[in-house]
Amino acid sequence: MSMKAGVDVTPQGARFCVHAPRARAVSLxxxxxxxxxxxxxxxxxxxxxxxxxxLGDGARYAYRAEGAHAPEQGLWFDPAKRLIDPAVTEIDRAYRYDPALGEYGAETGDLMPWGLLRAPLSGQPPAPLFQPGGLIYELNVRGFTMRHPDVPEAERGTVAALAHPSVIAHLTALGVDAVELMPITAWIDERHLPPLGLTNAWGYNPVTFRALDPRLCPGGVAELQATVAALRAAGIGVILDLVFNHTGESDTGGPTLSYRGLDPDVYRTGPHGLVNDTGCGNTVDCARDAVRADILETLRHFARCGVDGFRFDLAPIMGRNADGFSAQAVLFQEMAACPVISSRVLIAEPWDIGPGGYQLGKFPDRWLEWNDAARDDMRRFWRGDVGAGVLATRLAGSSDVFDGAATRSVNFIAAHDGFTLWDMVAHTHKHNHANGEDNRDGHNENISWNNGVEGASDDPRVTAARRQDVKALLGTLFASRGTIMLTAGDEFGRSQQGNNNAYAQDNEITWLDWAGRDLEIEAHAQALGQMRRAHPDLRDLAFLTDETVTWHRPDGGQMRPEDWARRAFAKVLPTIAILVNGTDAPVHFTREDQMVPARSVIMIEGQAG
Incomplete structure (x- = not known):
């Protein structure tokens, strides 16, 4: 009979089970x-x-394992290393990087947290609230409320803060259908950060898959469940951003914390040692039975916490084996076969850095996918690089990318990684010096512009031009076919001072400035959100046909082939018209009798017929 790794808690005590096939001895x-x-x-x-x-609830436990220590052979057994259970759901303190964690024979008991014994969750999870076509609001749990004036200071930066009435009121006013939480599972800093006086602010460096980080969720699973319930009561779902592609144990010289010390075959290896298709030093082998079992149980666990779905970081890794990526990978099939997991919303970041790593449009049919083609083309249109035809394809759901009768696109213009929406119209160059890497990190080409001045400007004309561009970009996003995603703070002009890779800035660079938000942009975003929520035409995923859309020139005539190179057009749906003016002068749309300001998107209700 196959065994299941983890801990079973009974009234009599607990049974511990850990997967460590190559260990010579293991101790609890x-x-x-x-x-x-x-x-x-x-x-x-x-x-x-x-x-x-x-043994009762809250008992502190860990493991130690003995075996061969031969990193050149992919073996890191070291009885001096205290190891966290891969199946643990809570730990008693955050991870802290120390060089001793990666030194053979160096005792790490004083450096490592303890796992907390908790009974596994059971029962059938509630059906998801979120449905594709809605608005996803991506947020960093810590940065979102660290400067929120209404949230009690003791709760700021935690999962519990998301249940505060002021936070829920903001989400509701914006028309948010689901919040997407950047990683809340416990992570460790990359080893180059402590010497720079920096810490990981994003959390994309987990140690295990389901242990919650006590800095973000000090109340553990109960805190997550309570916050999910409060958001659901307000009609808002929760999506978790999960990392199954690598762990914080990093490359050969990295720390031994959990998997590496128990079951090092979790990581893919090749002729030159650890495979690094993630850029993070190791790559999880999702083709392996034990790894897939861990992932599946993680997804079931969080579903039982009440979450609606999952966004998967560097998701091609989940479908990789020695031959490359496959949409028919065993893990994907097992996810589809599980009633709990298959009922959730599944979202892929459809690229990694390995061979054949760009897989946009290639994931299984039920999956949604982050659409960087939409992101880039929306930016290119408003920068002036392309005409109406390119933008219309993205507004219509990117049928050139996704097969079938409906789009699986998650449309976005800015995300946690890259420039903020405001910085995109205020900077032509990244400004990442605060990251301590001499501005070498982060993307160099951001399809951005600065409206005449690089960075902050006191010129009201520059500020007005940037505000107009942000409003136009927001209008484009909210008018697009498919699911849409907005990153927290972009609805009120947040800035990261031009830092387009702020993963190591756990400070006011990434903490939202609630007191300084741009109320004009915020009001515009709220109006767009309510418009989208009220109009099924804007949330429908079906690809457009001649019966469901017409495209018009400003003079009212239908678009001709030569018109698609121009920069002003109308998309007319059964109950709403979207008027786009990408020129630098006002344009009168005859059919709607509407003067559209320069560089604007306007929605007009009830204009079809």
């Missing part, structure tokens, strides 16, 4: 009266188990 470590006490485990095939009576 318990914190008893302030001391670590080790209990030898029994090997059963690829697993090691032990039953201990009398």
């Amino acid at each position: 470590c318990l914190l008893e009266a302030g001391q670590e006490v080790r209990h030898p485990m029994t090997q059963q095939g690829a697993h090691w188990t032990i039953d201990l009576p009398g």
Whole structure:
């Protein structure tokens, strides 16, 4: 009979089971009266188990494993390393990088957190609230409320803060259908950050897959469940951004924290050692049975917490094997076959840096995908690089990318990675010096512009031009066919001072400035959100046909082939018309009898017929 890794809690005690097929010995470590006490485990095939009576909720535990230490062969066993259970859901303190974590023979008991014993969640999760076509609001849990004046100081920067009435009121006014939380699972800083006096602010460097980070979620699973319930009561779903492509154990010289010390075959290897299709030092082998079992159980666990779905970072890794990416990968098939997982919303970031890593439009049919083609073409139109035809393709759902009768696109113009929406119209160059890498990190080409002045400007004309551009970009996003995503703060002009890779800025560069928000942009975004929520035509995913859309020139005539190079046009749906003026002068749209200001998008209700 196959065994399931993890901990089963009963009234009599607990059974511990860990997957460590190449270990020579494994011990369960318990914190008893302030001391670590080790209990030898029994090997059963690829697993090691032990039953201990009398253990209750909150008991602190970890593992140690013995075996060969030969990094050149992909083996890192070291009994001096205290190891976190890959299946743990809560830990008692955050991870802190120390060089000793990667030194063979260096004791790490004082450096590592303990896992907290919790009974696994059970029962059927609620049906998702979020439906494709709605508005996803991407946010960094810590940065979102660190400067929020209404949230109690003790709650700022936590998952619990998202349930505050002022936060929910803001989300509701914007028409948010689901919040997408950047990683809330526990992570460790990359080893180059502490010497620079920096910390990881985004969380894309997990140690295990489902342990919540106590800095963001000090109340553990109960806090997450309570916040999800409060948001659901307001009609707002929750999507978790999860990282299954690599872990914070990094490359050969990285720390030994969990998988590496128990089951190093979790990571793909090649002729030159660890495969690095992620750019993070290692690549999780999602073709391996034990890895897939861990991922599937993680998804079921968070579904039972009440979340609506998942966004997967560098998602091609999940479908990779030695031959490359496949949309028919076993993991994808197992996800589709699980009633709990298949009922959730599944969103791919459809690229990694490995061979054949760009897979936009190639994921399984039920999956939504981040659409960087839409992002780039929307930016290009408003920068003046392309004409109406390119933008119309993106507004219509990118049928050139996605097969079938409906779009699977997640349209966005800015995300956590890259310039903010405001910085995109205020900077032509990145300004990442605060990251300590001499401005070498981050993308060099951002399809951005600065309205005549690089960076901050006191000129009201420059500010007005930037505000107009941001409003036009927001209008384009909200008028586009498919699911849309807005990153927190872009609805009121947040800036990161031109930093387009602010992953290491856990400070006011990334913390939202609620007191300084641009209320004109915010009001515009709120109006767009309510318009989209009220009009099914804007949320429908079906690809457009001649019966469901017409395209017009400003003079009212239907678009001709030569008109698609121009920069002003109308998209007319059964109940609403979207008027786009990408020129630098006002344009009168005859059919709608509407003067559209320069560089603007306007929605007119009830104009078809």
